[in-house]
Amino acid sequence: MSAAARTAPPVLPTEPEAAGSGSVPVLDVVDLTVGFGSAAKRRSIPLQGIHLQVAAGERMALVGESGSGKSLTAAAVLGLLPDGAEVIRGSVRLDGEELVGASERRLRDLRGRRMAIMFQNPRASLNPVLTVGGQIAEVIRVHGEASRKESWSQAVDLLAEMGIPNAARRSKDYVHQYSGGMAQRAALAMALSCRPDLLIADEPTTGLDATLQQQVLELVVERVDSRDASLLLITHDIAVARSHCERTTVMYAGRVMESGPTASVTGDPRNPYTDALLKAFGTVEARRMYAIGGVVPTLTGELGECAFADRCPRAAPECRDGVPELRSLDDRRVACVKA
């Protein structure tokens, strides 16, 4: 660990832009830092000082390239970090309750009931040898008092709500009998079965046909809204964020680069990385293909400088003086000394 990293204090900005009025956010991630390997033999630090707040009923997009740590952030929130990874510091609060260091028992109780997730590749995320309805019913039973029969009829209702035709019959089918779009609807039914306060959707449309993507996304947004739940939508596509989420957090190399209302983040990016990402997606007038030069750095320790400095068109010597802190700027937060 470099000296610079140690001296870079995780300064927490106050919440100038938190939606709602001083109420506790549903999800409140503060300075979350995750490392692989033990403290003595740290192999890498894939997440460094993540800040992320999702207010009640809000839809937040978490945007970044692959490898930027989006999915790992979701795993850390759920307390399901892969083997060998651990939270080094920071906190994760769900409705004000601290999850870092919480017992496995408590976490298991919260998973599915208060926070739920749906993954990409829906057909692989349902068990091939259990019926679809049975899997949903089990989640309902695990988190409540429902009997076998009640839970099953609830599962059928959920499947019908998600637009599965003939839900009563299809609930007895196995996932190999479902199409990709239907499987994702079933996965959504399962995730929402216990009316969680927060749904994390991890690239829910990757692998689906382009025509289905829009449908499934709209369904997710609609069903989450109807339950007054919050949505954390993980995507690499900033256009998806723009069309479906009120707020957007941009991640790069395991750090938050910029965060704020989607309209202002994508309309007037303050962080050069956000700007580059927008250009790469060709959403700005320039029709020419834009590629961000260089590659995402592999983090073997805590970097003592801005992670984007090497690829940044606006890089300056002061970018290397320390990790740029995530500071409040107008309606958002930006981690860039030049902003």
Next chain:
Amino acid sequence: MRIVSPRAPGAAPAGGGRVVAAARERPVRVLVAVATAAVLLTALVWDPEWRSLRVVLTVLAILVAPTVWDSQNRVIRPAVAVMAALILLALIGPLFTRDPLMLNVGESLATPGGDLWFGTDQHGRDIFARVIHGARLDLGVGFSAAALAVIVGMPLGALAVFRGGLFDSVLLRISESFQAFPTLLLALGIVAAVGPSIPILIFIIAIVNVPVYLRLTRSAVAPIVNADFVLAARCAGQRELTILFRHILPNVKQVVLAQFSVNVAWAIQILAALSFVGLGVPVPTPEWGAMVREGYEQLVYGRWWVSVFPGVAILAAVLTLNQLSDRVRHGT
């Protein structure tokens, strides 16, 4: 716009270059190895004194030693080193022991200790000397049989995929039928029909293992034949043979190598088993399975050492080979 080159080490291009270089020299190595093995095996069949087993082992040692030297792989290296040590022991060990065939009635069934580390058998022969000499025979036959099986099975498997159609399905059905036979019982049946001798034992052990390679190569090659990079090579106008050696076989190498190692182990087990039931090598020849059998008759009198030591030798050789195989399969 200022484009800053990445500071992260450019692992991908460097690694890719190494792979290309390795692929270029591999066909030559494979060809040389196959040719040597074929020559040696022919010699072996014509050599009644099975002196050529020594040649097989020498060549193996020459092939294995540089691999140990080269191997930067911390998982594979120790297993290869142990294997090399075993081969070396089989090669030069016999030079330093007593005569394994020398009868000494006065010293019959001596307990292990003193000069006689493993004791003596009912004819007063030094068990340590016999175990060391047995290594030469067991490892030699094991490697030869497995090599022969690879030489026959691999091209057949590759051919099955290339030809496809009737040829493929007939070959597959035959090898499936072969696998219905318990290996040992089939080997027994053939030995019974043909009669035991070392070249014949090698052939038999090889024959019962050919289907394994055929299916292995077939299943490893089949998904690659239509892979995009093979198609790309074809579009680039490369010859079929070049494609086979340069693009397809290198991808199969790891599985086949792992299987080869397991197969040598099987071959040793089959040889020992055949000898154990009295259908392997002729009687005074020092062979581990035959020695266990001789010791079995002494067990009644509590003389455990006669069969325990050769058994440990089989276990050690087979265990090493299996470990090597596991590590080759998973450890890269």
Next chain:
Amino acid sequence: MALAIYIGRRLVFLVVALFGVSLITFVVTRVLPGNPAYLIVGVQADESTVEAVIERLGLDEPIYSQYGHYMRQVFSGDLGDSWRTKNPVTTDIADRWPATIELASVAAVLAVAWSVPFGVVSALRRRSLSDRLANVASGLGVSIPEFWLGIILILVFFFHLDLAPAPIGRSLGTVPPEVTGLYTLDSIIAGDGGALRSALAQLALPAITLAITTGAPLLRVTRGFMRETMASHHIRSARALGVPERSIVVRHALPNVLLPVSTMAAMMYGYLLGGTVLVEFVFAWPGIGKYAIDSINASDYAPVLAAVLLSACSYIIVYLIMDILHFIIDPRTRT
């Protein structure tokens, strides 16, 4: 409907496989060097007997009609005579088959009983004690020569600890009246506790020997499948929705693991039906394997070839049954 088609296809496969097996045994008997007439009647037969056999088998005819002869013989249940026992081989085999089936079945049950649960548990946590133990057990079990393991067990449990009966087959104690030929079953049917105890005692060491060596690969496979399944996306999903760990293992992971493992177990059992040769030899167990070896050593070949053919056929049939069961159980093929 799908099931009927499937069974039909497998039956076609069965016929093809049996054809292949018969072809191989035919090649071994008739085409390999050596006079096959001697294989049938034994080396001590006189000139005229040999002549008669050559005549009967049509050994002077072309190969394909010889194969025709051979098939006709096999299908009529004529596997030749053993000159050592002076019986038709079919009679001898009918006498010895139950002993092999009993040994193979008990060994298979023991092998599954130790290896599958061990494989499942050891796969749950990497680098745990059970994981390390499983590593050692499967490594040793795969590598240890069966016949030598049998000898070591005899040395320890018979000579030193005196816990097991002498390794002289299954002739000790009272023999129950024959119903199935399996002494354990027969003694239960007869309600004879003493006979059951002695049958089990004599079965113990040979069955354990086989259970160790055949269970080891099964352990390895189970562990591999379990690890793979536990790392799969659907397990991650179930976990992320708060399904308790016990249900994850038992309800979500196990069915996915047991499907392929049961195929392996069936293959193992099919293999055991012809693969008890060495253990039968070590423990003087009067089954097919020992019969084959005794016959070979007396240059009496008809029984050997019959044993080879029989064990190949039983492997194919066991495998076929398992395959069809699978088709019925697995939801992915059922619909």
